[in-house]
Amino acid sequence: MTAADAPDTQGTQDSTVDPRPFYTRATAQAAALIGTVRPEQLTGRTPCAEYDVRTLLSHIVGGTLRIAVVGEGGDGLAVRMFVDGVGDTAWPTAYEAVRSRVLRAWAGDERMTTPVRVPWGNIPGRDALSAYVMEIVAHTWDLSEGLGRPLALDPELARFSLAAARVTLPDGSREGRPFEPALPAPEGADAYGRLAAWLGRRPLSSTA
Template identity: 55%
Template sequence: MDPRPAFERATVQAARLVAEVRPGQYEDPTPCTEFDVRRLVSHLIGATRRFAVLGEGGDALAVEPFADELGDQAFAAGYEDARQSALKAWQDDARLDDEVTVPWGRVPGRAAVAGYVMETVAHSWDLWDALGRPGTLDPELAAIALGTARQVLPEGPRGPQAPFADVTPVPEGSGPYGELAAWLGREPVDVRNRG
């Protein structure tokens, strides 16, 4: 399967959410407990920049995973620039079979793309939740990301070195995003109602 169309769809969805952030929301909490909204958006941009450099054949690990140099007013344009660069960098079909180095190891390009789909979709859910769940999210993207997450992340205890916490229970009726959030160690309950 070519994961690039899913990546493009995931970035369109993320771009919509980044553009919806209002000035008073940047310090709000997110389900990704180490990030407030500002840090989460900064990370979405930084991670997408890394992915673009990876597609260009560069050292993604040398790219800062945050875009803290951007002010809040520049986040939407910064994300759009990063996603367009990433889409362009991965246009060559041959890149899907190249071995590349990502933060989680050395993998074929197509596995790297799938990993960035998972990351983009998961952080889009984090942002959507933090913003009060505006509009709807693409359920097919969640199903794709969940498939990747189940392949690459163990269900059992993950330990402190893992970038995701242990699986949490999935409340009834959570849907594919709730299942993805739970698999990635988040509580799939509106962050504003967590007390």
């Protein structure tokens, strides 16, 4: 049984699971969603109160560039988490460029066991990339909410991400982390709803 197949109520993740296929799928999903963005949507709200759609896209591209640098053995903490100068219709191209760079950087098996430096410490690459799956899947949900849910999202990616989130972001105080305390998941919430609640997010429909 893989982490993605395990019941997410366990709150644990199998440390032997290779996160690379999940990351590839998660970034393909994000790329498809980014491809739907229309210029008039860029100022729309997202579940991240401080980000409109444009700022969220800037963060997704900047954060993905950081992951690429980490995978290349560089100092990802020196990379800004936002990018500037991307035109209103150029976000799909900008994201595809950094996404391709990440996939190349993390392709080797040795990267899974080699320690890398991330904001929360020096950890094996496998653990870091699992957390980055969670990050892009969470932001894909954020973006989907901001765009009016134009595409169906892969529930297996949300289940994998929730298992990773429960390891990286245990319940309780999250001081110093860019996440609010976990919220109760709404009754009947799907995998993305449960992930969003664990990360302290609410659907836009509940915050209007």
